[in-house]
Amino acid sequence: MAVHNAVKPQSYSTAAGMKRTSLWFLLIAALCLLLADLEVIRADPWMELGRIGLGLITPNFFATEALLDALLNTLAFALIGVTIANCVGFLLALLFNKPGVRQFCASIRAVHELFWALLFLQIFGLSTLTGILAIAIPYSGIFAKVYAEILEESDHRPINSLPKQQSLSAFFYARFAIAYPHFRSYCLYRLECGIRSSAILGFIGLPTLGFHLDTAFKQGNYSEAAALLYLFFIVIATLRQWMRLKLLPVYLAAGFYILPQSTLISLEHLKRFLGEDIIPSPLRQSGGDFTEQILALMDWCWQLLYLQAFEGVFNTIVLSIIALVGSGMVALLLFPLVSRHFFSRPGRGLGHALLVVFRSIPELILTFITTLILGPSMLPAILALSLHNGAIIGYLIGQHSNGLQLRADSSRGLNLYSYELLPRIYPQFLAFLLYRWEVIVRETAILGVLGIHTLGFYIDSAFEDLRFDRALFLILITAALNLSIDSLSRWLRSRIHRVNFERVNSC
Amino acid sequence: MKSITFALVALLFSVNIQAQSLTFTAIPDQDETLLKTRFNKIATYLSERLDIEVKYVPVKSYAAAVTAFRNNQVQLAWFGGLSGVRARLLVPGSMAIAQGYEDQFFQTYFIAHSSTGLESTDQFSDNIKQRTFTFGSKGSTSGRLMPEFHIRKQFNKAPDQLFRRVGFSGDHSRTIALVQSGAYDVGAVNFKVWERELAAGKIDNSKVKVIWKTPTYPDYQWSIRGDVEQHWGEGFVAKVQKALLEMSDPDLLASFPRQSFIKASNDDFQPVEDVARSIGLID
Numbered sequence: 069m070a071v072h073n074a075v076k077p078q079s080y081s082t083a084a085g086m087k088r089t090s091l092w093f094l095l096i097a098a099l100c101l102l103l104a105d106l107e108v109i110r111a112d113p114w115m116e117l118g119r120i121g122l123g124l125i126t127p128n129f130f131a132t133e134a135l136l137d138a139l140l141n142t143l144a145f146a147l148i149g150v151t152i153a154n155c156v157g158f159l160l161a162l163l164f165n166k167p168g169v170r171q172f173c174a175s176i177r178a179v180h181e182l183f184w185a186l187l188f189l190q191i192f193g194l195s196t197l198t199g200i201l202a203i204a205i206p207y208s209g210i211f212a213k214v215y216a217e218i219l220e221e222s223d224h225r226p227i228n229s230l231p232k233q234q235s236l237s238a239f240f241y242a243r244f245a246i247a248y249p250h251f252r253s254y255c256l257y258r259l260e261c262g263i264r265s266s267a268i269l270g271f272i273g274l275p276t277l278g279f280h281l282d283t284a285f286k287q288g289n290y291s292e293a294a295a296l297l298y299l300f301f302i303v304i305a306t307l308r309q310w311m312r313l314k315l316l317p318v319y320l321a322a323g324f325y326i327l328p329q330s331t332l333i334s335l336e337h338l339k340r341f342l343g344e345d346i347i348p349s350p351l352r353q354s355g356g357d358f359t360e361q362i363l364a365l366m367d368w369c370w371q372l373l374y375l376q377a378f379e380g381v382f383n384t385i386v387l388s389i390i391a392l393v394g395s396g397m398v399a400l401l402l403f404p405l406v407s408r409h410f411f412s413r414p415g416r417g418l419g420h421a422l423l424v425v426f427r428s429i430p431e432l433i434l435t436f437i438t439t440l441i442l443g444p445s446m447l448p449a450i451l452a453l454s455l456h457n458g459a460i461i462g463y464l465i466g467q468h469s470n471g472l473q474l475r476a477d478s479s480r481g482l483n484l485y486s487y488e489l490l491p492r493i494y495p496q497f498l499a500f501l502l503y504r505w506e507v508i509v510r511e512t513a514i515l516g517v518l519g520i521h522t523l524g525f526y527i528d529s530a531f532e533d534l535r536f537d538r539a540l541f542l543i544l545i546t547a548a549l550n551l552s553i554d555s556l557s558r559w560l561r562s563r564i565h566r567v568n569f570e571r572v573n574s575c
Numbered sequence: 576m577k578s579i580t581f582a583l584v585a586l587l588f589s590v591n592i593q594a595q596s597l598t599f600t601a602i603p604d605q606d607e608t609l610l611k612t613r614f615n616k617i618a619t620y621l622s623e624r625l626d627i628e629v630k631y632v633p634v635k636s637y638a639a640a641v642t643a644f645r646n647n648q649v650q651l652a653w654f655g656g657l658s659g660v661r662a663r664l665l666v667p668g669s670m671a672i673a674q675g676y677e678d679q680f681f682q683t684y685f686i687a688h689s690s691t692g693l694e695s696t697d698q699f700s701d702n703i704k705q706r707t708f709t710f711g712s713k714g715s716t717s718g719r720l721m722p723e724f725h726i727r728k729q730f731n732k733a734p735d736q737l738f739r740r741v742g743f744s745g746d747h748s749r750t751i752a753l754v755q756s757g758a759y760d761v762g763a764v765n766f767k768v769w770e771r772e773l774a775a776g777k778i779d780n781s782k783v784k785v786i787w788k789t790p791t792y793p794d795y796q797w798s799i800r801g802d803v804e805q806h807w808g809e810g811f812v813a814k815v816q817k818a819l820l821e822m823s824d825p826d827l828l829a830s831f832p833r834q835s836f837i838k839a840s841n842d843d844f845q846p847v848e849d850v851a852r853s854i855g856l857i858d
Contacts, residue, residue, distance in 0.1 A: 112756055190646075194639060194648070270635075287746070337646055444742050531638055532636070532637065534641060
């Protein structure tokens with residue numbers, strides 16, 4: 069009782085804190101809406117949508133060559149990449165309070181998998197190693213952050229009660245054991261993301277499902293595209309059935325066996341990449357004296373900043389904040405679909421299916437469809453990002469709500485939603501949402517089709533023009549942006565969250 | 576610890592397997608379906624004619640094709656005009672050896688949605704100003720380079736300044752789909768893709784039509800690395816060229832799709848390089 073009383077005043081203050089944070093976000097998003105370009109272009113999409121619809125009801129599983137290979141490669145890249153990232157990320161999580169580690173992790177996860185792959189493509193070619201590293205590197209940064217947070221948030225009383233707190237066994241018995249269930253469930257979720265990333269790497273040529281999906285969709289072979297999408301949905305929806313820790317070594321061995329083994333590791337390529345390709349072009353040109361080169365370099369930087377980076381950062385921030393608030397709204401609407409407090413098992417099955425569809429369709433494809441309907445502006449991107457990320461957060465807080473116990477006489481329906489569940493899941497919801505912010509920033513990278521000039525649009529252009537110096541410069545700016553977002557969202561979370569923990573303790 | 580082991584295993588699996596076979600790629604631009612099925616036939620043909628093992632690797636983008644050529648992962652490639660120029664600039668000694676008959680006079684079609692009221696004209700119409708506009712892929716000759724060049728030449732303005740909105744559909748078929756649906760007012764598309772989709776009945780002429788055709792320019796070509804002769808002996812380039820020029824089986828030619836191949840040289844693509852430099856796509 070005493071504990072309860074002690075916590076109460078503080079939990080009032082954070083409820084206010086959460087409300088304030090939410091209102092600020094709504095306000096800023098509203099402001100961004102004023103700045104954003106939201107023009108709806110009256111279009112006539114029915115012919116194309118009709119074809120897409122026809123494709124969806126007549127999937128053709130036999131139109132794709134080497135379909136089984138593509139499916140297995142997708143899983144192999146994901147399993148190997150995520151396993152490596154899991155291990156590296158765990159080690160980094162242990163060092164997370166050392167100076168520089170947090171920033172390092174924020175920087176490596178700021179870069180979209182596709183861009184990592186494009187960088188490694190220059191050194192290792194289109195090879196297995198390129199695919200594995202493109203997943204393993206950004207995911208290590210993500211794992212490190214999440215694992216560090218799980219450790220930080222888990223109950224510290226067992227370890228504090230031990231006489232020798234620094235020993236390895238103290239760590240494993242008193243901290244790791246407590247956090248383990250969270251690690252485990254997070255790792256499964258990350259594997260799902262890994263399968264998505266692996267598929268998307270096919271867009272640039274790795275032999276995964278995305279390779280064929282991209283082709284089929286671009287060329288309007290919607291029956292083939294539908295078959296590939298269905299296959300993809302099935303793999304993701306059944307993940308929890310076939311993924312067993314005991315089977316992991318078997319899967320990994322099979323993965324190494326399946327993936328094509330023809331990497332050209334060449335020191336020459338590495339040297340060329342580091343020594344030439346990424347050196348700013350004015351410095352590469354020989355001749356001219358030192359001052360001239362410095363002036364040319366400053367001009368190069370200024371041109372990139374002025375013509376691309378400023379606009380890129382602005383658009384990335386505006387788009388990501390609106391999409392963030394949109395995702396939150398979608399999540400709050402969708403999570404009851406998978407919550408046992410609202411639907412029985414068969415109903416939740418349908419809800420799960422719907423959420424799997426929304427969170428698994430690659431954003432690029434979702435954006436193409438929304439663009440057909442709304443015309444090119446920020447609007448289709450906002451819609452696509454909100455649906456995709458909203459479905460992910462909705463799923464996560466839906467799962468979270470299933471862990472909550474209700475009183476036997478709790479209210480039902482809308483009252484239950486508004487007066488009990490929403491307040492109880494809200495801290496978790498905000499935490500997920502804040503974390504999702506940087507993911508949305510990363511995802512805005514691939515929306516060049518709309519002509520929205522985000523940072524990612526310019527990075528993609530630089531790669532397409534084989535100007536790796538520019539690509540790297542812009543990637544560094546993206547990393548800096550992500551560092552700021554990381555500290556901002558950490559600050560916001562610390563305001564909300566301190567108390568979440570105490571509340572858990574008081575239960 | 577586990578991670579280190581995995582990294583080591585990954586490295587072991589990626590030991591340097593220097594291909595003894597000739598490897599080629601083809602940029603997927605006009606038809607990306609069944610790439611392996613179609614181009615493995617070309618590999619078989621070349622293999623028979625050259626008496627060495629020939630392999631095909633599929634790629635997805637212009638940049639990936641150029642990188643593979645530069646890294647000697649492929650020695651022979653079917654490039655677009657711009658990607659070929661870029662690749663040959665990066666690999667000294669490499670040369671264009673053959674192009675499709677049609678590639679001597681390639682064209683870009685500007686297409687417009689019917690609601691714009693734009694009609695087909697001999698001159699580039701002023702009425703496209705302030706419309707929404709989509710290119711194809713950023714690295715495409717017919718979907719980006721040439722249309723941008725003509726836009727700048729005619730209006731003396733960058734596309735961003737001329738149009739209300741500029742997008743990159745990423746693909747010629749998508750350009751057609753986006754303009755046909757009215758999502759974009761105007762688009763620029765590879766004429767071969769337009770004709771193919773027209774024949775396939777995917778285009779509704781009451782919704783989208785061609786409003787202007789660019790003058791002709793050289794586009795796709797086969798390029799080969801200069802250092803292949805160190806490996807397969809003197810005269811190898813000429814041998815490959817001969818094999819390509821003598822490809823006459825309609826089934827093989829349909830993969831590109833071209834009616835035949837004719838000789839080409841680096842000089843044929845000087846105009847493409849000049850245009851790329853003039854609009855700042857090459858430094």
